[in-house]
Amino acid sequence: MEIDLELEKQCDAIIAEYPKKKSAAMMIMHLVQEKFGHFDDSTINFVAKKLGVEPIEVYGMLTFYPMYSQQPRGRIHIKVCRTLSCALAGSIKLGNEISRFTGCPMGETRGVYTIEFVECLGNCVKAPNVQVNDKLFDEIRPEDAEKFMEKISALDERGELDQKPAGAKPQGAGDFNSAAYKG
Amino acid sequence: MAAQEDRIIYSHIGLEGWNASIEKYIESGGYRILAETVKRPREELCDEMSKSNVKGRGGAGFPIGRKWSLLDRKSGKPIYLVCNADESEPGTCKDRLIIYEDPHRLIESIMCAAYAINAAQAFIYIRGEYINGYRVLIEAIEEAKKKNFVGKNVCGGDYSCEITVTRGAGCYVCGEETGLLSSLMGGRAYPRIKPPYFPAVMGIYDCPTIVNNVESLCWVPIVFDKGGEAVSKIGVPGDPGTHIWGVSGQVQKPGRYEIATGACTLGELLYDLCGGPLAGRRFKAVIPGGSSMKILRWDEKFNFKMPDGSMKEIRTEDIPLDSGSFMQCGTAIGSCGIIVMDNTVDMVEAAANLAQFYAHESCGQCTPCREGTMWMSRIATRICEGWGRKEDVDLLKSVADNIVGRTICALGEGAAWPIQSNVAKFKDEYCAKIERQKKDGGQGRLDNNAYRLI
Numbered sequence: 279m280e281i282d283l284e285l286e287k288q289c290d291a292i293i294a295e296y297p298k299k300k301s302a303a304m305m306i307m308h309l310v311q312e313k314f315g316h317f318d319d320s321t322i323n324f325v326a327k328k329l330g331v332e333p334i335e336v337y338g339m340l341t342f343y344p345m346y347s348q349q350p351r352g353r354i355h356i357k358v359c360r361t362l363s364c365a366l367a368g369s370i371k372l373g374n375e376i377s378r379f380t381g382c383p384m385g386e387t388r389g390v391y392t393i394e395f396v397e398c399l400g401n402c403v404k405a406p407n408v409q410v411n412d413k414l415f416d417e418i419r420p421e422d423a424e425k426f427m428e429k430i431s432a433l434d435e436r437g438e439l440d441q442k443p444a445g446a447k448p449q450g451a452g453d454f455n456s457a458a459y460k461g
Numbered sequence: 462m463a464a465q466e467d468r469i470i471y472s473h474i475g476l477e478g479w480n481a482s483i484e485k486y487i488e489s490g491g492y493r494i495l496a497e498t499v500k501r502p503r504e505e506l507c508d509e510m511s512k513s514n515v516k517g518r519g520g521a522g523f524p525i526g527r528k529w530s531l532l533d534r535k536s537g538k539p540i541y542l543v544c545n546a547d548e549s550e551p552g553t554c555k556d557r558l559i560i561y562e563d564p565h566r567l568i569e570s571i572m573c574a575a576y577a578i579n580a581a582q583a584f585i586y587i588r589g590e591y592i593n594g595y596r597v598l599i600e601a602i603e604e605a606k607k608k609n610f611v612g613k614n615v616c617g618g619d620y621s622c623e624i625t626v627t628r629g630a631g632c633y634v635c636g637e638e639t640g641l642l643s644s645l646m647g648g649r650a651y652p653r654i655k656p657p658y659f660p661a662v663m664g665i666y667d668c669p670t671i672v673n674n675v676e677s678l679c680w681v682p683i684v685f686d687k688g689g690e691a692v693s694k695i696g697v698p699g700d701p702g703t704h705i706w707g708v709s710g711q712v713q714k715p716g717r718y719e720i721a722t723g724a725c726t727l728g729e730l731l732y733d734l735c736g737g738p739l740a741g742r743r744f745k746a747v748i749p750g751g752s753s754m755k756i757l758r759w760d761e762k763f764n765f766k767m768p769d770g771s772m773k774e775i776r777t778e779d780i781p782l783d784s785g786s787f788m789q790c791g792t793a794i795g796s797c798g799i800i801v802m803d804n805t806v807d808m809v810e811a812a813a814n815l816a817q818f819y820a821h822e823s824c825g826q827c828t829p830c831r832e833g834t835m836w837m838s839r840i841a842t843r844i845c846e847g848w849g850r851k852e853d854v855d856l857l858k859s860v861a862d863n864i865v866g867r868t869i870c871a872l873g874e875g876a877a878w879p880i881q882s883n884v885a886k887f888k889d890e891y892c893a894k895i896e897r898q899k900k901d902g903g904q905g906r907l908d909n910n911a912y913r914l915i
Contacts, residue, residue, distance in 0.1 A: 295623075295625045296625060297539075297581075297582065297666065298646070298647075298666060299647075300646060300647035300648075301627075301645055301646055301647050302647065303647030303648070304627050304628060304629065304630060304644060304645070304647070305627055305628060307630070308589070308628055308630065329647060331647070335647075335648065338648070338649055339647075339648065339649060342632070342649040342650070342824075343589075343629075343630035343631055343632050343650075344630065344631040344632065345589045345630035345631040346630055360814070360817075361551040361752070361814070361815075361818050362551050362552065362710075362748075362752055362800055362811060362814050362815055362818075362914070363551060363552055363709035363710055363800055365814050365912065365913075365914040365915075366709075366710045366711055366800070366802065366806065366912065366914065367710075367912070368912040370912065370913045370914065370915065371912055371913065396631070397549070397551075397631075397633065397818055397821055397822060398549055398550070398551040398552075398633075398818070399590050400548050400549060400553070400554050400557055400588065400590055400591065401554050401557060402551065402552050402553070402554050402707060402709035402715075402798065402800075403554055403707055403708065403709050403715040403716050403717060404715070405709060405710075405715070409590065412592040412593065414593075420912070444592060444595055444596070444628065445596070445599065446596060447596065447600065448481075448593055448596035448597045448600055
């Protein structure tokens with residue numbers, strides 16, 4: 279994958295924020311994940327060189343943190359919370375319905391979709407929660423799975439679902455846009 | 462006594478026209494306390510914090526002032542402040558609202574605390590899932606920098622401190638302070654053993670470090686402003702202040718409720734503020750403080766020592782909402798995330814759900830936790846899928862018993878406690894389920910219409 283001058287500059291800016299180079303690892307890896315969608319040998323080596331560590335250390339982090347990935351993910355990455363509060367509100371059924379509706383098996387990537395169960399998304403009081411790319415959708419009842427996916431497709435067609443860079447402007451005060459699906 | 466909210470930390474949230482901008486925050490009197498704080502001597506501030514006796518809100522409940530007093534100030538190394546915004550305890554979502562809706566409160570709090578402990582730099586470690594929260598914080602810090610509340614010569618004084626925001630990447634164990642520091646140093650989030658790695662002495666880069674939760678830090682400017690003495694009088698002695706209870710699960714009105722400690726009971730919170738159980742259901746069990754704490758049966762009775770010293774038998778719904786009372790009942794308030802379960806919930810499925818969570822989140826350093834959480838998850842899942850054996854119930858308990866106290870960090874206890882208490886308090890349900898499976902060869906679910914938890 280091609281590493282351009284801009285990425286180098288962005289990495290240098292991140293490193294400058296920390297007392298020690300190595301501390302920038304989490305943020306640089308997020309940047310690379312965001313830019314390329316996944317890690318391969320060339321990006322692992324790039325990050326290692328930037329941080330002044332051996333590639334194995336970057337590889338170690340890559341396999342440890344669930345948000346970094348070695349496989350490319352679909353354009354629409356759906357994470358359904360499966361932990362207790364959401365499960366009590368039917369998130370297991372919701373996840374399986376979404377998987378059935380899109381034809382993408384749970385935990386896998388098919389076409390534009392990647393669908394997985396994840397652990398607590400941190401919005402337990404509005405269960406069940408689903409995160410699609412960088413947007414959180416809450417209070418989605420399992421019965422509404424189909425309606426929800428229609429909404430997601432519509433949002434995707436309008437380009438409103440595209441993952442924005444982490445450094446982008448915040449979207450209002452919060453990302454509680456359940457209205458977007460209830461709409 | 463009807464339950465009512467007492468908003469101190471959440472005072473701005475939900476106000477009409479409120480938004481996360483610095484203008485709104487300054488309008489409401491924000492950053493006044495920081496400007497006053499940077500003119501006061503540091504010892505006085507740390508004394509106020511100790512006097513207030515406010516406990517940490519992250520889960521362990523260690524008094525903030527005492528944590529600060531353990532700081533190694535003589536080493537000559539720089540001191541760091543880390544704000545733990547890696548809120549990943551299931552059932553807990555109190556910090557999310559502060560970060561998203563009132564970020565300047567957090568920034569002012571961090572700067573006040575950083576000044577008081579004389580930190581060279583402050584970090585916020587925010588969980589990776591809060592992408593927009595990261596954006597809100599970055600923008601808020603930029604705004605605050607322009608107005609000279611963060612950065613060089615804060616509020617015109619001679620103290621300087623930058624705030625750096627780091628994103629986590631979906632790892633629960635980063636909420637453990639030493640694990641967080643490992644991650645912040647650029648590595649796997651492996652917790653480190655105490656001693657010697659007490660963060661206050663050997664934290665990030667082996668320098669003295671204070672790690673405080675978001676909500677804990679928000680108490681700092683309040684204590685500095687009102688005085689430790691005054692804050693220590695809010696709520697009950699021993700656990701002053703308010704707690705933000707995040708009630709999730711099967712109640713009419715789940716939500717976050719900020720209540721002065723001891724001001725009402727668990728029953729009043731769940732019936733008056735949360736509207737009681739769903740139509741036609743009864744409460745069955747409650748996990749009081751995020752999923753890691755021991756579960757309470759709704760029909761349990763406790764011998765309770767009243768504030769006047771007399772003993773009285775109370776029910777689960779009569780437990781006052783403060784840390785001491787829950788301790789007396791054999792559990793703890795942890796991070797105040799209450800998960801409510803009603804009579805449709807199959808407790809074995811609930812246990813299996815949590816066991817899977819911990820098996821996924823164990824960092825893998827300590828064998829009892831790495832193997833034990835996986836084992837518990839497999840046993841509990843097996844029972845749910847219709848392959849339960851009679852001896853599984855005792856096996857599950859024995860695996861849980863063998864994790865406690867044998868791990869570097871508290872994740873081991875956090876994984877074992879809910880299973881231990883679940884098996885002990887609902888053993889009849891486990892046995893009945895396995896009996897039913899034997900009879901009809903099915904899964905023996907308690908209520909076939911209830912949502913599956915696994």
